[in-house]
Amino acid sequence: MFRWILGGRDAQRAVENSVLSIGEEQPTNWFTELQVLKGHFDIVRFLVQIDDLRFASAGDDGLVLVWNIETGEKLLEMRGHSQQITAMATLTRVSRDTPHTSLVTASSDRSLSLWDPDTGNRVQTISDLQSSVKCLLVLERLSVWLSGGTELCVWNIDFQLQCQQQNHSDTGITALVELPKSCIAAAMDKEIVIYRLTADLPLTLTQVRCLSDHQDNVRTLIPVNDGLFASGSHVGELILWDASDWNILAYEHILWEESQADAQSEIRLGSPKPCEMSIQHLTTNGTLILAAVGSGLYVYSVLTKTVVAYRRAAHDSNILHTMLLSDSELMSCSEDGSVRIWEMQDLPLPAEAASPGFFGMWSFGRSSKQAELPSRKITEVPNIRTLELTGDLIGHSGAVQMFLSFSERGVVTCSTDHLMILWKNAERQSHLRSLELFRKLEAGPPAVDW
């Protein structure tokens, strides 16, 4: 495990202060049609895909809305929660060979609800919980689902409490992941607690292990692949765990630099705030882990256990959600209200990687100060690639909380400005409209004669 300290102070500042902007010329940005979805009255925080065509949104106004991705229509409005919604998940059960997806929502009013997104009915409700639920985890294999808050509860598919586990942490469980062999990892403060769920009835939950290797609060916890899960902490530690024996496979501490070192010259900056290196969000596609660290982006390869690409200041403020669109494309949204699309690009001339020009490539128009970059850092990470901004989606006037991709159908973003925006490909939409047009013409009156 090495400490990865990047760059000199000046270079950092240069990057930090640079207003990263791609300009208006974005030839590869295909999100050329947008639709503003109105319906919420407060911050929209959660987006969940229901099926190929529908998604649900929820937020601080306690509303759960179901939308059609193709038309942008609001299909249903599900009211029931009196306070903000804290977690939302889909629950799919198979009845008569047809899967039926429902929505489970948890709210600050200490209730849990099950919704039918076809009818908008509130199928089940559990209220008067001891605490509000912060995260939900559905174990489809076991037909149960878990809710994590101050206590960890296991519910069956019919909303019956199977067992529950009290814990004594103040913050409660902030994240849950499913592990092999009926195990569950729950993030609590600085620890990750592994529980085992007995398969035979009645279900019981037993704490197996407590991993306390993080220095600070664990912010995110994700499963990477069958054998791995990853966690990120508030101070920028990224730990890769073995999913079956819960050993640390890799430890990466993303820390920009010791600010105290040259505090005498840069006192006004002070030390980097913890949030600047807090791992806000982790995503993975099994081989790559994308970490949102403060306002920066890091792509970590599980195979080589190294950072393969990074961008120190990818956004103007904290990144809230990220996604790997493909092996080389990724997307991030941030409190600055923008969504950015990045592409990992190989360096055109790896041999010159040590030259100052290297940094000049990824910081726009800021080549003048790059010369001071210590070249040793570069040589330490020879495989590094660049994260190239290929487009940005600007529309929200508040922080973009989350986005949801429907691949070629488009992307939905939700924001603190109470809006959601559906970003689509205008060409595709135009094609679809034409299809519909000619379908309608065919179905039209026989007098159509043009």
Place this chain on the structure above:
Amino acid sequence: MIGSPDVVALTREDENGEANADPLALPDEFAVPLYPYANSNPWAKTAYAKFTKDFILISEFSEQVGPQPLLTIPDDPKVCGTFDLNYFSLRIMSVDYQASFVGHPPGSGYPRLSFVEDSRVVLGDSKEGAFAYVHHLTLYDLEARGFVRPFCMAYVSADERKIMMQFEELTQRFSQASECLKTGNRRAFAKELQRKLQDLEYTRSVLRKEEGLQREAAPPGIFSTHVVEKANELANVEKSIYEHRDLLSQISSYPGRPRRDPHAAPCPRCLTECLGEYEGLLERYATLDNALRPDCAHRVQAAEGQNGERRGGEAGNEEEEEEEEEEGVGRRPSYTPQLIKAKSPKCFDKRLKTLTELCDQAFHEATLDLLKGTERLFSGDLCYQYSRRLDKALRRKQQITNFLFEEDLGESVMGEWETARPVCALNHAGDVPRPTRPPPVVLCPLALELDALEPLEPSDPASAMGLGQASDLRPGRSRLESSPSDQTLETSEDTKCSFSSDRSAEEPIDRDQSLASVRSEPADPDMVFDPDLTPDQDHDMDPERRSTSEGTETTAGEDEAENGGDQTPVSLQEDHAPLGVGPGEGEGERRGGGAQMGPGSSLVQIDTACCMAQDAFLYEASIADAESDPGLHGSRPPTPPSAVVSQEPHASLPLQGDYAVGSPQSETPAVGLDLLPGPFKEPASRGGAADDGSDCTVSASAGSARAGSPPCYGGVMTLRQRKKAGQGALKFVRQYPFALQALWCLLSGRTLVVLGSEEGRVRRLVSALALFVPGPGTCGERVQAWLTSPFTLADLHRWKLIGLQRVPSPLGSCMLHSLSRYSRYISVLDADQKTLRCPPYRGTLLANMADHRTSLRRGSTYFLHVQSTLGGLASKAFLLAFTHHLHLPVGPGEGPEAVEARRRGFLQEQLGLGPQDGQILLYLSRLITQQYLQPGAAPPSFCCSYTSSLLYKI
């Protein structure tokens, strides 16, 4: 969009008639026919008129002073100038052919109300240079002689063609007005009768009391003269009561009476209301003394029974309405009966009621409004109306693209077919369904039998009675239908032929012609295309109307003969034989069938002979007729023949109706480009609640003297405003070298923000540029003229053109922030610094519209220029949107790239457009597609392109 009328007026048709040589030429139904009177001097005809513009004159034949003018519309002495209204009133009142029968018909003890149909006459006074459409009508007045007051409304114009060519529409509009007046008059009359009856009842009761006293006072068996006098007086009063009651029953029978005037279809709601009211009155007064008079009671019972019958057969709402009405009668401020002297109700020394008193105030006002609208509608030169109609006809064919740049047609569509539909002036129009056909009426001396044969209207007490024994109980009433006025309608036809002073010489010729060529040609568009006017109703029109249509028919028949049967004249009526059949055959059959159906077909032919015989200038079809009518039309050249488009019956069928001047607009929209399944049609007609007069703006701003801006409903951009905007746009184009880019932004769907600190300037700029906003919405809702708060992304959806206030900080910085934040979606025109920030435009398409050095000087000309260019764009976009292979793969193996390439090829090679010009078309076609698809609840979407912008400076 089709062109400036003043250009049209001066165009000359080509002599060599090679119109069809060009294979690429538009099919006729899309072509704009040239103004047919191109050769006539448009300024000559009003030279000797003593008035400056058309007006409507309302006159009455006063029984005290004779014909007198009552009012003119517009009510402006300048309009009439030195024109002698008194003399002209005399003229127009002297051609009253209503043939009202007055007095006691033989065999009836009571005075009869004569129910007369309106008559319509066109009258010319060449000395005065005045021509008039004269519409006579009769109102009822209890104090007038024979209870009737003859009135007439005349549309006076210096241009006889204008009247003749628009005879149908004038007829419709004036019929509406007349119907409105008469409805109000009947109500007022019934009220008057009611009052009178109350008086009489009161008087009778007083007299009875006095008589009783006297009788008691006098010794028994001896009748003093006083007693005898009183008894006589009492008898007189009672007789008078009967008379008035009878009048009441007569007037109440009026609404249900079969009408022979196809235009006089009253508003059904008014009708039922009136009916209810009348019945309330009838019952009330019939029951006052039925205890005293058994015979009377019998009668009342009969009447009630009949009413009951009628009611029984009807829906319950009728009853409710009646109850309401009865309540209304009860609620009315109680009238204090006055003692009246036993005297005949006819008074000659009294002041006659004014027109307002004769009709209900509301009805009177409504009528005046209608007439004002009519005046506005018909004002201006004929050629404006002609081009306006063409414009409308063309636009009606482009319903799919109209929303892009055309003024909302909804209103004018309403204006057109409003006339063909019973419209109640009291705004009952909204909930009145258009009756599928006017009540069939047959003009025949044996009207009584025919009445019984007719399909009965449920709400028609008269016809219900006609079936039953009620006719025996009330012989007078059924006599009403066959009252001598019917006969006079027939017998007076010969006199009616004196259509105009200087025309009578032509009559014999025309009569022969028309007899010879009766029903050979379906020239009359309303006969063919108006679903309401089925052929058999043709016979039922009163002679004037009939003569117009028949006249057209006959002349068109001649055309056919002259042209060898395969050529039809280019005219307002256009090709009227699109069915691939020889012109007239199919139609002739149809009409022939209609003629056989009608029992009065022989009569019709006689009528054909006896008519105004002014076919030559009734319709354009008669132009070719000029030789046979040398005195009038010798100067006009025969119009070149046009090919008959035979393969597109759908497209060209309605065209006739659309193009024909003076035809009632067929309700069926032009099917030619009518791709609309269902809901699409609605917006067009929905938007049309505006007043019927406001589409006069064409003629108004195109040179007529009439000023006064039309009312603007809810921010609807009227044409006038758009013309004003034309001036502004011209100014903008001349002033700003980057106008081209600004226009391109608007046309390619990029929101343009006009930023400025001075509200007036920004608003002016916005209203000028609003011309170029595609699909601005019926109320211009895609344009925001003045915005003082920062806009959001949703606003960019809503508005395509925004006037934004530049305010000093700190709010201003917030605004500028939103400007820069959304800079990729917008173009910013800075009105203060005169800069434009937008993507570069290098196309050529807009160059001729935004020519910095344009030599156009007049705003209206520029407006029309822009409109025609935009119209061209819209039709190209239509083509793009509805061409299948430009959007969808033709074969299974074709990918989207091939389609894309084909579309690009289409834009570049076939339309010759560069990529940026192509963007305009793509955007327009996208709008068309969206409009056509009418997405329901889905929020709107907008496109953007990620291209960088440049800053243009002046």
